[in-house]
Amino acid sequence: MAQVREFRLPDLGEGLTEAEIVRWMVAVGDVVEVDQPVVEVETAKAMVEVPCPWAGVVTARFGEEGGELPVGAPLLTVAVGGPADGGGPSAPGAGGADGAAATRPGGAPGPGGEPGSGAVDREPGAGAGAKRRAEGSGNVLVGYGTSAAPARRRRVRPVAAAPAPAAPAPAPAGVRAPGAGPGRTDGPDGDAAPVADGPVPVISPLVRRLARQSGLDLRELSGSGPDGLILRADVEYALRAAAHRPVAAVAPAPAPAPVPAGADGRAVPDGVRVPLRGVRGAVADKLSRSRREIPDATCWVDADATELMRARTAMNAADGPRISLVALLARICVAALARFPELNSTVDTGAREVVRFDRVHLGFAAQTDRGLVVPVVRDAHTRDAEGLTAEFARLTGAARDGRLSPADLTGGTFTLNNYGVFGVDGSTPIINHPEAAMLGVGRVIPKPWVHEGELAVRQVVQLSLTFDHRVCDGGTAGGFLRYVADCVEQPAVLLRTL
Structure with missing residues (x-):
């Protein structure tokens, strides 16, 4: 029975925290060899072809050409050692070429998926009880090596409850359970657990600044990176979840037509916006x-x-x-x-x-x-x-x-x-x-x-x-x-x- 392995964007060195997908070099269903380049990405430094450390059949791809992914985010899944479960190219929790939702860091959706709450972040194929016995690549990447990696622990994010109608609008961070005291957050089993003092492990200062500008308390997040490292996808997911949370029922006043605004809130004229990336x-x-x-x-x-x-x-x-x-x-x-x-x-x-x-x-x-x-x-x-x-x-x-x-x-x-x-x-x-x-x-x-x-x-x-x-x-x-x-x-x- 095939083991489905999830290949994440490796650390490309020189302090780089994200990369833009320039060109996919494989499609879902393609057979890949060990160290075969599967995607070409553009970092802030150069164009890089990323090799896959396993041989097998591509069961899912994450991200579209022109989109950005943080280091540690899933790139693709590969069925190693035989046909994937169910006889098709798709794996449990992995989206196929048709854009079905796939499990991503922080519960973020796969291509075409909707943000979900309470999503289970697990290795694709873990539900089938597959063991990691496949040989690794001799090309050592950060997070991948010549030996099999240990299985990640199962992490569950509980759904944040909506505030009472008379309560004020919640803060953007909304992943703390109601009634949780300061310095506490939800643990893997939904119980309150203490949060250690000191700096919160974040993948880059840019992610920390994004959270600060959005009023998001990083201590309320559960990072999906190695050892609980908070990725950019975790922060963006928390902000999307807060935006979709219902607020107190108030009769809305007629609102004027929206006016484009800059980062400082001031109105800006219409024009073409070019991302700085x-x-x-x-x-x-x-x-x-x-x-x-x-x-x-x-x-x-x-x-x-x-x-x-x-x-x-x-x-x-x-x-x-x-x-x-x-x-x-x-x-x-x-x-x-x-x-x-x-x-x-x-x-x-x-x-x-x-x-x-x-x-x-x-x-x-x-x-x-x-x-x-x-x-x-x-x-x-x-x-x-x-x-x-x-x-x-x-x-x-x-x-x-x-x-x-x-x-x-x-x-x-x-x-x-x-x-x-x-x-x-x-x-x-x-x-x-x-x-x-x-x-x-x-x-x-x-x-x-x-x-x-x-x-x-x-x-x-x-x-x-x-x-x-x-x-x-x-x-x-x-x-x-x-x-x-x-x-x-x-x-x-x-x-x-x-």
Whole structure:
């Protein structure tokens, strides 16, 4: 008899808490092999193909293409070891391709289902008494491994009773049983059980903020994640349950037509709403955090890049690979960071320390169809101009194709932003949190310039440096930027540091 295994969205690393389903690679009824990719998801970092750790027949899929799932939410169920119970592709508690309701975290419905109260969250197939004897995958995923996982305990969520007609409208959290005192909540058997003091285990700060903004007490929830971890689906289910709970009977007054409102309750004009998720959402979160946490300052200078452009032309006239301008600028940045290591650092706010790095992992901004990403060139200080050119080309191509891994997008210590490719002269960069500085480079264009005491037309570029004022003062930042400008104006200066 087949054992139905539930495959949940694994932890994809780098602190990622959710992913968007881009493309299903299997359908209900398909046969899958061990480690076969079953779904392509987009995280805030990259596009990832998720492999299934078991071989068998797909009995259900959870989530539609374009929808988001939190880490730990069910992706699909697989019948392992033989035909599924009942001879069909469906398993107890699992929805088929026709959109039947399926058990999900926090009692949330499957595709096409309605929110339910008192739903039993259990492993599909557990009602048949199936034991977990199937072999696991050798590809270790978080929550899955080479051995069978222990069976989850059965969890029942009781139905929250409606308040008395004379009582005020209940708070949004409504999963505490009536009469339960402070610090108590319903246990698995419906009895009141004490709630431990201290922070409630939540999968991410975003879920904690969602609960706080909605007036939801996390202590009243029973998390469906590992060891009672509260997932986003648990919070959303509690809010939906509260919205469907009946309130005291009051004769309703005629209500005006609904007006769209923003998060702060103010009316907003009609228009198209674009969700901030995936890469766009990650960029929004990181830039907001940078502005919120980093006391930044910006200085800038115009530099005569005529000699640098001539040097690049001479290098490319010789036999060998062509050298890009951004690679030359990267070499200059690396040399400047060796002289001013304060800017190759980060601030550890918990320890109140500035951490200076002894290696330069250089990030660079790359615009793609999916949004702005910042790939990282590892150990940029060990590469020459030719090696930097090749690595920039490789990472840029992978970024545009959506093939960057999370490791390619994290771990940077300093960022170079060449916004001159957009035809603009200058900008004030926002620091790529948690780094301490970013160098911005505008376009190189002919401008009137005083050269050797005479007015001449020269190739001029604007350089701007945004830095974290906690790691250094203006003298250090100005010295860094002045050294970069000197190398741009006289590339021979760079030879002294090589």
